Amino acid sequence: MHHGVRNMTEKLYIGLDVGGTAVKAGLCGPGGELLHLTEGPTETERGRERVLENIVAYARRCVGESPYSWDRVAGVGVGIPGQIDAARGVIAFIANLPLTGVRLKEHLEAALGLPARISNDANVAALGEAWSGAGRGVEISVTYTLGTGVGGGIVVGGRVVDGFSGMGGELGHMALVPDSEAVRCGCGKIGCLETVASATGIVRMAREAVERGARTSLAAAGELTAKAVFEAAKAGDGTALRIVDRAAHYLGKSMAAVAVIVNPQRFIVGGGVAQAGEFLLGRVREAFRAHAPERAGEGVSIVAAELGNNAGVIGAAGLVREL
Numbered sequence: 668m669h670h671g672v673r674n675m676t677e678k679l680y681i682g683l684d685v686g687g688t689a690v691k692a693g694l695c696g697p698g699g700e701l702l703h704l705t706e707g708p709t710e711t712e713r714g715r716e717r718v719l720e721n722i723v724a725y726a727r728r729c730v731g732e733s734p735y736s737w738d739r740v741a742g743v744g745v746g747i748p749g750q751i752d753a754a755r756g757v758i759a760f761i762a763n764l765p766l767t768g769v770r771l772k773e774h775l776e777a778a779l780g781l782p783a784r785i786s787n788d789a790n791v792a793a794l795g796e797a798w799s800g801a802g803r804g805v806e807i808s809v810t811y812t813l814g815t816g817v818g819g820g821i822v823v824g825g826r827v828v829d830g831f832s833g834m835g836g837e838l839g840h841m842a843l844v845p846d847s848e849a850v851r852c853g854c855g856k857i858g859c860l861e862t863v864a865s866a867t868g869i870v871r872m873a874r875e876a877v878e879r880g881a882r883t884s885l886a887a888a889g890e891l892t893a894k895a896v897f898e899a900a901k902a903g904d905g906t907a908l909r910i911v912d913r914a915a916h917y918l919g920k921s922m923a924a925v926a927v928i929v930n931p932q933r934f935i936v937g938g939g940v941a942q943a944g945e946f947l948l949g950r951v952r953e954a955f956r957a958h959a960p961e962r963a964g965e966g967v968s969i970v971a972a973e974l975g976n977n978a979g980v981i982g983a984a985g986l987v988r989e990l
Contacts, residue, residue, distance in 0.1 A: 678741040681726050681781075682984030684788070685747045687711055687763040690722055692729035693980035694740075697988070699799025701977055703733035715765040723778045742782040742987030743775055746791030746979045753786050753829040784986040788812075788979055790827045790836055792972075793820020795982030796935045800974040807931040810972065811838060811918065813940035816853070817861040821929055826989065827982075828929075839865070841921050860921050864914045866893035866940050872910045881906045897943040914940075915947055919954020926955075926963035937972025944971060 677697050684691040691706040707725050710717050722745075730737055749761030756772020775783040786794075793802075793810035802808035802822065812818035819838025821828040828835040839861035840854050849858030850871075862868045873896050877886045883906035888895045899907035922934050934955075936948060952969050959967075974981060 675739075677739070678988075679735055679739045680741055680984035680987050681729060681743040682791075682980040682982065682986075683722060683726060683743065683745045684791070684979035684983055685709065685722060685745060685764070686788075687748075690725050691976075691980050692725040693977070693984060694729050694733050694735060695981055695984035699795070699981050699985060701981055702735065703729055704977070704980065705729045705732055709764070711764055715769070718765060719769070719774060723775065726775075726779060740781060742784070742990050743779055744783065744791070744983040744986030745771060745775070745785040746788045746983040746986075747771070747785060748788040751785055751787045751829075751833045753784070753790075753833050756783065756785055758785070759833065782987060782990050784990070786827060786829060786983075786986055787818070787833065789818025790820040790829060791982035791986065792818065792937060792974075792978040793822050793836065793935070793982065794827045794985045795974050795978035795980070796937065796972050797822035797825065797982075798985045798988075799981060800978060801935045801970050801972050802933055805931075805933045807929055808933045808935055809836075809838070809922075809925055809929065809931045810935040810937060811864075812972075813864060813866065813918075813936065813938035815865060815867055817859075817865045818938070821925075821931070823929070825985075827986070838921060838925065841924060843917050843921055843924075860917055864918050864921075864940070869893040869896050869910060869914055869940065872913065873907070876906045876910065883907060893940050894942075897946065901946060911943075911947065912950060915950035916954045919951045919956075920958050922951070922955045922969065923958030923960075923964070926959045926967065930963055932967055934967070934969045935972050936969065937975075937978060941971055 680695045682693045694703040750759040752759045758766045758769045772783045789812045796802045797808045810820045817839030819836045821836040840859045842858045844858035852859035884904045896907050900911045
């Protein structure tokens, strides 16, 4: 983990990846290299004050355990799964942590004496990939995180696009599925990309197929998971293949829409579902090419994310690098 930073005056940044069960704290160098990583339990059940204490404690511990001194640290960034008002540094709404309404930026600045910035978890994952992952050296990249939901992040010139109210890059909530086959999303809208391209959406489609009595190996699967659907599809199961094709179709179609808005040169796909690799990406590329105007698709690559579970910590640290 210790790459070592050659120049003793180079600035370092703390990145915090805050989740419902664990908080990860990483110390990053100027090129997005992870120098030290530590983590500890969030202790959500012990309430707001305790969770905030833990976040601060892990940031301190991360630097304390590393061979670097505090005076090198230039700032602290946080990625958190919720609706974030990044401009004001406030958590507008968060479902799985007792932090709704918390002025997290102010709290951290007071506790650590460092400038702080916060953003949502998908935005920071996108920033991590752009800084030292699959989007290195690319001016405009767009990252999709395919997990329980579909998160997104748009990075232009090393900065994440949070937007006016923090909804910039919420790609999972592009309404793409035609009304006749659309279902209601957790966000309240109908037909969001998230309803077909997330692990949850893939499992829902599989469950519906089984309930309809489709002839599929999935009917015998003990627990329906996205992984099981991909494995069945790879083994030639027609029903599973149709589900994978559907998810890939809407992912590629959404990229074609994004391509005429920000015209990125690279789309990066991460999260649990992306572990299906080329089996999924090949299909996404086909759908993208079919829907994107030639000039918006030319020279554009669609690749797998590279940083895995560390994207959040690295990207969070990246939030403060331009301060």
